[in-house]
Amino acid sequence: MFGITAYGAYIPRSRLSRTAIADANDWFDASLRGLAKGERSTCNWDEDTITMAVEAGQDCLSVLDADSVDTLYLASTTLPFLDRQNSVVVSQALNLGDRLRTMDVSASQRAATSALIAMLEAGHSDKRTAMLVASEHRRTRCGSRAEMLWGDGAAALGVGNENVIAEYLGSETYVNDFVDHYRGEDSTLDYEWEERWIRDEGYLKSVPQAASRLLEKVGVKAGDIAHFVLASDQAKTPLAVAKKLEIPAQAVVDNRIASMGVAGAAHPIVLLTAALETARPGELILLAGFGQGTDVVLFKATDQIGKRRPKTGFAGALERRRPDDNYNRFLSFNNLVERETGKRGELDKQSYLAAMYRRKDLLTAFIGGKCRECGTVQIPRDNYCVNPECGALDSQDDYPMSTIPGRVKTWTADRLTFDWNPPAYFGLVEFEGGGRLMMDFTEVEEGSIEAGVAVSLHFRIRQFDNQRGFRKYFWKATPSGQ
Incomplete structure (x- = not known):
C-alpha cells in the first residue's frame, strides 16, 4: 500500500477582522462591505513562506520519523528567494540531514498538487518517505477583493508505504493555459480577471474534465466521494462543481474563507489536512488543484487514519488565534505602505555569508x-x-534543540532599539535538560511574559538586509500559552 503517511498544518496566529479592512476602504469601494464577514490569517512581520513551511513541517514530523525522509518538495508561488533553493533552508531548519533530494515547485496555483502527484507517481521503496510542504504568503492591493478573501498558511504531507493513512488510488491532470490571474517578473502583486468568467470558463469546465477522466479510470462513482477538496476564493464555486460532477453536496470540504481566507497554492493541501482529520476508514477523498488546468488525486482512508494525528493539525492551528483589528499594522507588515522607521531602523544589516555558512548548524538547524x-x-x-x-x-x-521546551530566565521589553513591532522583547532562555541562550521573543502579548514562563521555539526572520535583497533567519522564543 502506498499513499499519505502523515500530515501537519500551520496558520499564523494573527486573524485580521475583515470589518477593519472594509472600514478603511469602503469609502472608495462600497462593495467591500459585502465581504466583511469573518477574519483572515495574516503573517507576523517575521513570518514568510519559509518560516510557515518549517512550522507545518515540524507538525508533520510530530508523527513522522525525520530520519526516513529522503525527499522534500516546497510548493509556493511566493518564495522569498528567486535564486536560492528555499526548500534547502526548510530542510536544514527541520534537521533532515544532507542526503535528501530537495526541490522548489512554483509558478501555478496547482504547484502543490502537481508536486504531490510527482511524489505519488515516483513511489518510494523500503521505509523511505517523501515530504511535501506547501506554503503561501501573498501580497494584495489595498482595498481589493483579494485582500478581503485571501489568507496566509502552510501544510505538509508525508508520502510513503508504511503506516499509510490515505491510500493513493490514482490521479489525472488536464492542462489548459487558462489565465485567471498572473504576476509578471517585475511585479509583486497579482493581476486578476473577472470572477464570473473564471468560474464559468475555468472551474466549471476544467475541474469536471479532469475529475471525470480520473473517476472513469479508477472505476469510482462520483456519488461515492465522501470528501471533495477544491480550493477557491469563490464561496459557491466548489458546490457548483460538485453538482456538475454529481458529487454529494455534503462531501464538499469547507474552504474556510470566513475563518482564515484562501492560502493560494498551499490551500488544497491545507484543506486536505482538514479532510484527513475528519475522514473515517474506507472513505474516498478527491483532491483538486486548479491553475492553468486541473490536477485531481483520489485517496481512500485506511484504518490508520485516526491513529496518526499530528501534535497540532489543522483544527489546532485554526483554533490557535489572536484577533486583530489593526489594519495599519497589516499594511506595514506586508510593505504596502512606506513607514518611517527612524534612524535606528536605517542601520546597514549586511549579511556576512561566510560567517552564516560556518554557523549554519546553530543559525538554521539550532x-x-x-x-x-x-x-x-x-x-x-x-x-x-x-x-x-x-x-x-x-x-x-x-x-x-529546536523542539526542546524552555523557560524564561530574564527578559526585557525595549522601546529604544528598532523593532518592526515594538517593543522588542529579548532575554535569557533556559532549556529543559540544560543549555542557555540569549534570544529574541516574538508574538508576545503585553503581560504574558515573566521569569519562569514556558516558551517554545519558532524559526523566524531575524533581520531584513534590504540593500542587498537578503533576509536572515534564526530561532525565536514564544510564550507557550499563546
Whole structure:
C-alpha cells in the first residue's frame, strides 16, 4: 500500500477582522462591505513562506520519523528567494540531514498538487518517505477583493508505504493555459480577471474534465466521494462543481474563507489536512488543484487514519488565534505602505555569508552540543565543555534543540532599539535538560511574559538586509500559552 503517511498544518496566529479592512476602504469601494464577514490569517512581520513551511513541517514530523525522509518538495508561488533553493533552508531548519533530494515547485496555483502527484507517481521503496510542504504568503492591493478573501498558511504531507493513512488510488491532470490571474517578473502583486468568467470558463469546465477522466479510470462513482477538496476564493464555486460532477453536496470540504481566507497554492493541501482529520476508514477523498488546468488525486482512508494525528493539525492551528483589528499594522507588515522607521531602523544589516555558512548548524538547524564525558548540554556548541568540573576538549556531539521546551530566565521589553513591532522583547532562555541562550521573543502579548514562563521555539526572520535583497533567519522564543 502506498499513499499519505502523515500530515501537519500551520496558520499564523494573527486573524485580521475583515470589518477593519472594509472600514478603511469602503469609502472608495462600497462593495467591500459585502465581504466583511469573518477574519483572515495574516503573517507576523517575521513570518514568510519559509518560516510557515518549517512550522507545518515540524507538525508533520510530530508523527513522522525525520530520519526516513529522503525527499522534500516546497510548493509556493511566493518564495522569498528567486535564486536560492528555499526548500534547502526548510530542510536544514527541520534537521533532515544532507542526503535528501530537495526541490522548489512554483509558478501555478496547482504547484502543490502537481508536486504531490510527482511524489505519488515516483513511489518510494523500503521505509523511505517523501515530504511535501506547501506554503503561501501573498501580497494584495489595498482595498481589493483579494485582500478581503485571501489568507496566509502552510501544510505538509508525508508520502510513503508504511503506516499509510490515505491510500493513493490514482490521479489525472488536464492542462489548459487558462489565465485567471498572473504576476509578471517585475511585479509583486497579482493581476486578476473577472470572477464570473473564471468560474464559468475555468472551474466549471476544467475541474469536471479532469475529475471525470480520473473517476472513469479508477472505476469510482462520483456519488461515492465522501470528501471533495477544491480550493477557491469563490464561496459557491466548489458546490457548483460538485453538482456538475454529481458529487454529494455534503462531501464538499469547507474552504474556510470566513475563518482564515484562501492560502493560494498551499490551500488544497491545507484543506486536505482538514479532510484527513475528519475522514473515517474506507472513505474516498478527491483532491483538486486548479491553475492553468486541473490536477485531481483520489485517496481512500485506511484504518490508520485516526491513529496518526499530528501534535497540532489543522483544527489546532485554526483554533490557535489572536484577533486583530489593526489594519495599519497589516499594511506595514506586508510593505504596502512606506513607514518611517527612524534612524535606528536605517542601520546597514549586511549579511556576512561566510560567517552564516560556518554557523549554519546553530543559525538554521539550532543544534547545540552534548558532552560525551559528563552529559552537559550547551548552546552554542563550543570546543570546550562549559561544565567547570569537566572542561573536556572536542567532546560534544550534535544535540538538536529546536523542539526542546524552555523557560524564561530574564527578559526585557525595549522601546529604544528598532523593532518592526515594538517593543522588542529579548532575554535569557533556559532549556529543559540544560543549555542557555540569549534570544529574541516574538508574538508576545503585553503581560504574558515573566521569569519562569514556558516558551517554545519558532524559526523566524531575524533581520531584513534590504540593500542587498537578503533576509536572515534564526530561532525565536514564544510564550507557550499563546
